[in-house]
Amino acid sequence: MNKFGMYVKFTTHEGQRDAFAQILLEAAAGMQSTEACELYIVNVSDSEPETVWVTEIWSDSAAHEASLAMEETKEMIQRARPLIASVEQIKLRPLGGKGV
Amino acid sequence: MNKFGMYVKFTTHEGQRDAFAQILLEAAAGMQSTEACELYIVNVSDSEPETVWVTEIWSDSAAHEASLAMEETKEMIQRARPLIASVEQIKLRPLGGKGV
Structure with missing residues (x-):
């Protein structure tokens, strides 16, 4: 199994969690x-x-990397960035x- | 949505990860x-x-609680316990x- 997974912990600025979610x-x-995106689950x-936790599973790490170059992803990151205090x-x- | 989720981090004793997984x-x-168990994914x-991470999603927390009382779960915990150093x-x- 060559799948790639991640738990991503976003900490938002105060009061911004729901808008970010x-x-x-x-x-x-x-x-x-x-x-190639098999799981993308948004949790609080x-x-x-x-805190917002995202559970991700991709068919492989290259697929995940490629998704970061998609226009939709860049646009989403642009919108979300002001709401985010930190990412782990x-x-x-x-x-x-x-x-x- | 009333679902219940968990990331469970198991730290095993040295050399026991694969047997535990x-x-x-x-x-x-x-x-x-x-x-009621919608996701149960074993990750390293x-x-x-x-370290072994388990991603779990249950239809609700009561379903998760009920699963802990199942014979199969008790038997699995019994087998696994000697391999586990800590759980978060x-x-x-x-x-x-x-x-x-």
Whole structure:
């Protein structure tokens, strides 16, 4: 299995979480037609009010890299950047399981 | 959306990661028939050699709780416990996206 996974933790500026999550949900809708994007799930955390976690799985890391060059992605990052205080990534290698 | 999500970080004792991941993959196979378990993905991390991350999404938190009482789960925990050094959980509320 050559898939590429990531947990991305976004910390937003105060009060901006929901607006930011909405932008990510739109991005996820846009990924429906991107076959190489297998999972793009937007999560919030009840214990951290300014945090949004995104679960991503791509067919491989090259597919993920290529997505960053897409116009839609650049436009989304442009819109979202003012709302973001920090970003942390946990890179993963999915082995298998249910839903992948 | 009332779904319940989690990232669970297991740190294994030295050299036990792959044996532990195998037990989790068997558990994931057993979840195929558990409808309330929507995602159960076993991941490793190339930057942390003794770490296994599990991505879970359940239809709700009660379904997750109920799964802990299942015989198969108890048996899996019994087998896996000697391999585990520590466990950390990040509880999540999935909002939506691709694959959920």
